[in-house]
Amino acid sequence: MLQTRPRDVQVAEIAQDTWILRSRTWDRLKFETEYARQKGTTANSYLIQAEKSALFDPPGGSFTDIFLKELHDHQYFQKLDYLILGHVNSNRIETIKRLLEIAPQITIVCSRPAANSLKAAFSNQPLNINPVRGEEVLDLGKGHELQFAFTPTPRWVDGLCTYDPATRILYTDKFFGAHVCDDAIFDENWKQLDDDRHYYFDCLHAAQSKQVEDAIDKMARFRPKWYAVGHGPIVRYSLSRLKLEYLEWCEQQENQELSVALLYTSAYGNTATVAHAIAKGLTDAEIKVELINCELVDPSEITAAIEQCDGFVIGSPTLGGHAPTQMQTALGLVLSTASKTKIAGVFGSYGWSGEAIDLLEGRLQDAGFAFGFDTIRVKFTPSEEVLQHCEAAGAEFAQALKKMKKIRAPRQGAVEAQTDRTEQAIGRVVGSLCVVTANQGETPFGILTSWVSQATFNPPGITVALPKDRAEGVLDHPEIPFVLNILKEGRNVRRTFLKATAPGENRFAELSTDHASNGCPILLDALAYLECKIENRMDCGDHWLLYATIENGKVLEPTGVTAVQHRKTASAY
Structure with a gap:
């Protein structure tokens, strides 16, 4: 008390x-x-x-x-x-x-x-x-x-x-x-x-x-x-x-099974307050929320979030009878990117009118999206009662999302159920999070992977599995050198290699790097690195399996802990 x-x-x-x-x-x-x-x-x-x-x-x-x-x-x-x-x-x-x-x-x-x-x-x-x-x-x-x-x-x-x-x-x-x-x-x-x-x-x-x-x-x-x-x-x-x-x-939060992209801008803080209350209702219901202030991010980040989420919520203030330019851009990206199977939500705040909220709601309704809660309209500063309603709306959205997932899940027979159990079991195989770096002409190349294993003692060797669509034209024949950068737990180097990049964009621009003796990039924020050379490559369905020998290596941080990738299913990384 x-x-x-x-x-x-x-x-x-x-x-x-x-x-x-x-x-x-x-x-x-x-x-x-x-x-x-x-x-x-x-x-x-x-x-x-x-x-x-x-x-x-x-x-x-x-x-x-x-x-x-x-x-x-x-x-x-x-x-x-x-x-x-x-x-x-x-x-x-x-x-x-x-x-x-x-x-x-x-x-x-x-x-x-x-x-x-x-x-x-x-x-x-x-x-x-x-x-x-x-x-x-x-x-x-x-x-x-x-x-x-x-x-x-x-x-x-x-x-x-x-x-x-x-x-x-x-x-x-x-x-x-x-x-x-x-x-x-x-x-x-x-x-x-x-x-x-x-x-x-x-x-x-x-x-x-x-x-x-x-x-x-x-x-x-x-x-x-x-x-x-x-x-x-x-x-x-x-x-x-x-x-x-x-x-x-x-x-x-990041390992939650279902995710929501929550897009907003805020002029005086009121729309942001509502967004955070909705987000609290979602996270309490064990939904991963990616909170995106559209004033701060590139359109590519909004597009990536919409593509990856299971549902989205979008909110805007009304300024001069209109939605801010950033929200109009975000709405356009949603309409051009989001699958109609995704659940939507709309909210906003206003002083004397609420045209921006009407715009968001109308355009999404016309596009055929189902809504996870009734549109929230807040005049001036939200009260305690309003914020409690917003939290409840977040929880309601979460339930709609979970219900939709069950409805859309295919009915499986005994064989399919066994397949699911098998995928879950395979998903329990964990691996160290690593970044494979190499040179693609004069451009540095990097790909995130956790499918790495030691293969031989003498000579020291490893196997690495890489998706064909990502590694083609780079690591495609023997003698090609690369560096295996073993990542450290608690650092976010992996995020750089998860983000979508524009053509010609240098993914390494914001990273601290050096060059190994084989000429490939070393990530200085990694826990350790190995200089490798491809000895053999095997065609394994949707992946290439590389066997490489290790020519050199170094631990960059002796007291660090290796980052590990945990998965719930074998059907996704």
Whole structure:
């Protein structure tokens, strides 16, 4: 049960030149799903006071007055040089405005999308903004040379994490937190936080697990000993465990049998709030959700998501009587790509009219799509009751999806049932996730596979099975060299090789690579690699089976764990 205590700000020195300011409430604070456990919350801000000073992430409007009073009264907070923002939202703008009135000299450090949001919010006021991409270093003196990682997600498109090598603290903003409120600054009793942390992940991150994995991958270049989180206790005693749990929870989402692509844009945050509530209903029903903010992705990513999903939900605000351009583009891609067997859903928010919602609904109805829930229309800010309805709609969509799958499943006789059981059994054969790299003329070639096995001791050799349609013209005769890159668990190199690429696009452009002695690319983020040469190739139906001898090899990360591919059936990778 919640305590009846006034809101306050808890201040403590946590490391060299570093303080935490925990704005606390024992109330629920908001009606969004992530606060539903009703254990209160903390909005954590941090301050580094070295030769120059930097304040991280001031709280939202609920705490503005008490936070600024504490900041003004505290003897160490006489001058602020930098304001570092992990993300920007309308709630935080109020505190930023008041802070700039007190300290107009502040330079704001944030991501480029956050800088654009600030310029729009402060259109009549000049701001001193230093947008960062991730390669910059901000030197506060005394060893506090801050480094940055741009970590966007559909929910926080402007996400930025900051690392201080002097204290080895990684300021993670929305990652690794929990909505609880007590006096513990650190997570000494971390076992008691398990349920709250998992619930926080399910509410905020389950529907964007792909981007969460990408963010964790970007954070891997740092070596933190603490996570300075935006909510709840600082992660000090359970850092490795919590990081592993996040990766496991992401993997659980990705391994769900049925999937939904949830497409949206949001002008003022209301459409996004509705999208997240629908996503929560879907993930609670064990449906994988790919949350796609159409303002952030290329059309090719939308097309790929629609092709791969079992159903889709699309939502839009109405601006000037129209859907934003991004949503009109997304609708066109859906209509040209999606099979009519897929279940659809439509939602949106509006102020005075809802033409965009009518457009989405009408075009999908005319195209013959079945709907998984009644179209959701939200005027202005969604209430608690509306968000509960949206969650229920997500659960309703999930049931429709599962029912449709059963209806469309072919009735099988005894032989077919035996085939299914056989495929399931074969699917239990697991393999190491690897990327085969070679040269296709002057262009590097790479293909993801888990069908790899050691074949011989002397000479050392392996077998690799590759689909014919992917490997033809590259690895097609003896003596051809290639590199087998064995991937590391917890890194997202595999995503690069799962994405569709445009003709001529260099799949390796964003990867760290080197060249093996046989001239083929080495993925430096791999766990290990083997330099191989094809000795023989066998025609095996829809695959080529390559036997290759190993000429050289190296372990790149001795303490890493091999990434493994688990399958539920032998009928798919």
